[in-house]
Amino acid sequence: MFEFVQPTNDEKSVWQEIALVKDEALHHIYPNMRPLTESEYDEKIAGYENAGLKMVWSSIAAPNSRNCMFDAIDRIGCFIEVLQIGEMDWGFMNAIYQAHLSWDGRKPHRSAADLFG
Secondary structure (H helix, E strand, O other): OOOOOOOOOOOOOHHHHHHHHHOOOOOEEOOOOOOOOHHHHHHHHHHHHHOOOEEEEEEEEEOOEEEEEEEEHHHHOEEEEEEEOOHHHHHHHHHHHHHHHOOOOOOOOOOHHHHHO
16 A cells, blocks of 8 residues: 655654655555554564664554654665554555555545545
8 A cells, every 4th residue: 555645834744854855755664564453563663663763753543543653764765654553443444455456547636535435
């Protein structure tokens, strides 16, 4: 899955950093994207920290929904995302993936509302 991100202001942020350095570039990856339990999320965080990567952004969106980015720009040219989301949110991510599988090449910019039409 690809997610296109465009900063909408000049505030310093994890989203703006890549744009300042590379203009247009891959911002982040999510290796082996799948639902994570709380302990799996914590294990991934510890693994990246033990590998010497620094967490540069994190958020808590709802119960059982955490998200963070690790700075791996020097190693692989982008950030690494770790995401723990609930089943409802994972359903939304799956809807995006299914839309990708059935895309016919028309209308490259679609809204979330289009997914649930």
